[in-house]
Amino acid sequence: MKTCRDFESLLSLFSNNELAAEPRAAVASHLVNCAACRQKIEDYHELKKYLFKLPTPELPENLFADFHQGVLDKIARSKAIQNQRLGFFAIVYALYRRQRFIIAVTTLLMLIALPTWLAHHRNSRSAPRSSLTQLLERRDWTGLYYAMLDGNSRIRLLNEPVPAQLLNAALAELIKTQRDDKKIRLGLQQILSKIKTREGNVLSLRRSVQILGRISATGYEPAPRSKQSIWNPENSLLVLQRIDQNKAVTINTLLLGNSL
Amino acid sequence: MEKRNLTENNGEAKRNISEPGFAGIVEQHQQSLVRLAFRLVGNAEDAKDLAQWAFARLWLNRDRLDNEREAFYYLRKILVNLCIDHLRRRGQHGPEVEFDEEHFSSNLASPLHQLETQELHKELLRCIDELKPKQKATMILRDVEGYSVEETAEMLACTQNNVLCNLPLARENVRRKMQQWLTTD
Numbered sequence: 234m235k236t237c238r239d240f241e242s243l244l245s246l247f248s249n250n251e252l253a254a255e256p257r258a259a260v261a262s263h264l265v266n267c268a269a270c271r272q273k274i275e276d277y278h279e280l281k282k283y284l285f286k287l288p289t290p291e292l293p294e295n296l297f298a299d300f301h302q303g304v305l306d307k308i309a310r311s312k313a314i315q316n317q318r319l320g321f322f323a324i325v326y327a328l329y330r331r332q333r334f335i336i337a338v339t340t341l342l343m344l345i346a347l348p349t350w351l352a353h354h355r356n357s358r359s360a361p362r363s364s365l366t367q368l369l370e371r372r373d374w375t376g377l378y379y380a381m382l383d384g385n386s387r388i389r390l391l392n393e394p395v396p397a398q399l400l401n402a403a404l405a406e407l408i409k410t411q412r413d414d415k416k417i418r419l420g421l422q423q424i425l426s427k428i429k430t431r432e433g434n435v436l437s438l439r440r441s442v443q444i445l446g447r448i449s450a451t452g453y454e455p456a457p458r459s460k461q462s463i464w465n466p467e468n469s470l471l472v473l474q475r476i477d478q479n480k481a482v483t484i485n486t487l488l489l490g491n492s493l
Numbered sequence: 494m495e496k497r498n499l500t501e502n503n504g505e506a507k508r509n510i511s512e513p514g515f516a517g518i519v520e521q522h523q524q525s526l527v528r529l530a531f532r533l534v535g536n537a538e539d540a541k542d543l544a545q546w547a548f549a550r551l552w553l554n555r556d557r558l559d560n561e562r563e564a565f566y567y568l569r570k571i572l573v574n575l576c577i578d579h580l581r582r583r584g585q586h587g588p589e590v591e592f593d594e595e596h597f598s599s600n601l602a603s604p605l606h607q608l609e610t611q612e613l614h615k616e617l618l619r620c621i622d623e624l625k626p627k628q629k630a631t632m633i634l635r636d637v638e639g640y641s642v643e644e645t646a647e648m649l650a651c652t653q654n655n656v657l658c659n660l661p662l663a664r665e666n667v668r669r670k671m672q673q674w675l676t677t678d
Binding site: 276 | 519523531538542545549550613614617632662674675
C-alpha cells in the first residue's frame with residue numbers, strides 16, 4: 234500500500250500534466266481517497282496560475298544604448314584569455330608548422346639562454362644581503378621581515394652573532410612599537426614561527442609560539458607544553474640586559490632560551 | 494552521391510555567420526535574451542552583462558553553427574548556463590533581487606488589488622530566488638517562461654528526467670514558502 238509520501242514528488246508533475254500514463258493513473262486513484270494530496274494539487278494549480286501571471290520584466294531603454302560595443306569588448310577579452318591559455322605552445326606549434334628552421338634556432342637559443350638565466354637567477358638569490366647587524370643598526374624592520382620570509386636567509390640571520398647591546402636596544406624598540414606597526418609585528422612573528430602570515434590574519438606572538446613551536450637553525454622545534462618555556466620578548470630583554478653588553482649573541486640562542 | 498554533395502555545399506554556404514549577420518542577430522535577440530537573463534538573475538545590469546558574454550561566445554564559436562536559427566538556440570543555452578554559474582557565484586553573498594515596479598509591467602484595475610498583487614509577486618520572486626540555481630532556472634524556464642520539458646532540458650544541457658526531478662523539488666519548496674498566500678486566497 235503506497236502512502237502520501239510515495240506520491241509527494243509526483244503531485245506537482247500530475248497537476249502540470251507531465252506524468253506518463255501509468256504513474257498518472259496511480260496518482261489519480263490515490264487522490265480519490267486522500268484529501269491532503271487533493272489540497273496540494275489545488276495549491277499547485279494556484280501556484281501555476283501565479284507563476285504564469287508574473288509580469289514581464291520591463292528593461293530600461295538606455296540599457297541597450299552601448300550593447301553592441303559591450304559585446305565587441307567581451308569578444309576582445311575572450312580572445313585575449315584564449316591567447317593567454319594557448320600561450321607558449323601555440324607559438325611553438327605555429328612556428329613548427331611554418332618554418333622548421335626557426336624552431337631549430339629558437340630551441341638552440343633557449344638551450345644557450347636557459348643555463349645562463351638559471352645561473353644568474355641562482356647568483357641573484359645567493360647574492361650577499363644585509364647582515365643582521367646592518368639591519369638592526371638601520372632599524373630596517375621591513376628589510377628584516379622580508380629577509381626572515383626566506384628560509385635560507387632566516388637561518389643565516391638567526392645564527393649571526395650580534396653585539397648584545399645592539400640586540401638589546403633593537404628588541405626594546407621592537408617591543409615598544411609592535412602595537413603600532415603591523416609590519417614590525419609580522420616581522421617579529423616571522424622570526425619565531427614558520428607560517429607565512431597573511432595580513433588581516435595576524436596571530437598574536439604568544440599564540441603563534443604556542444601553536445607552531447619555534448624554528449631554529451637545527452630545524453623545527455614543536456610547541457612546548459609547559460607555559461614557562463614559551464618565549465617572552467620581555468624576558469629575553471631582561472636576559473639581554475643582564476649580560477655583558479659587548480658579548481656577541483645570536484637570536485637563535487635567545488629564542489631557544491639557552492643560558493647566555 | 495550527387496545529392497550528398499549538394500547538401501554539403503548548402504551546409505557550407507550557410508556555415509559562417511558574417512559580421513553584418515552577427516550584428517543582425519545581436520539586434521534581433523538582445524531584448525529577449527536580456528529579459529530571460531533578468532528573469533534568472535534578477536538584476537538588469539548583470540543580465541545585460543551575461544547576455545553580452547553569450548553573444549561573444551556565439552561569435553567565437555560561429556564555425557560550429559549551421560544557421561541563424563541554430564544560433565538562437567545556442568545563445569539561449571549559453572545564456573542559461575552563464576546565469577546558473579552567476580547564481581552559484583553570487584550564492585555566497587546572498588540573494589540580491591531587484592523588484593521595482595518600474596521593471597515590471599502590470600495593468601490591473603483597482604489600486605488595492607494592484608498593491609496586493611505586487612506584494613504577491615514580490616514574495617513569489619523572493620521564494621524562487623532562494624532556490625538552488627539549477628532548480629531556480631528549471632522552474633523559471635518551465636513554469637514562468639512556459640518552455641516545454643524538452644526545451645528546458647536542452648537549454649539546461651541536461652536530460653528530461655533531470656528536469657522532471659528538479660521541477661517537483663523546486664515547486665514543493667516554493668509551495669511551502671507561499672503557503673500563506675495559497676491558503677488565504
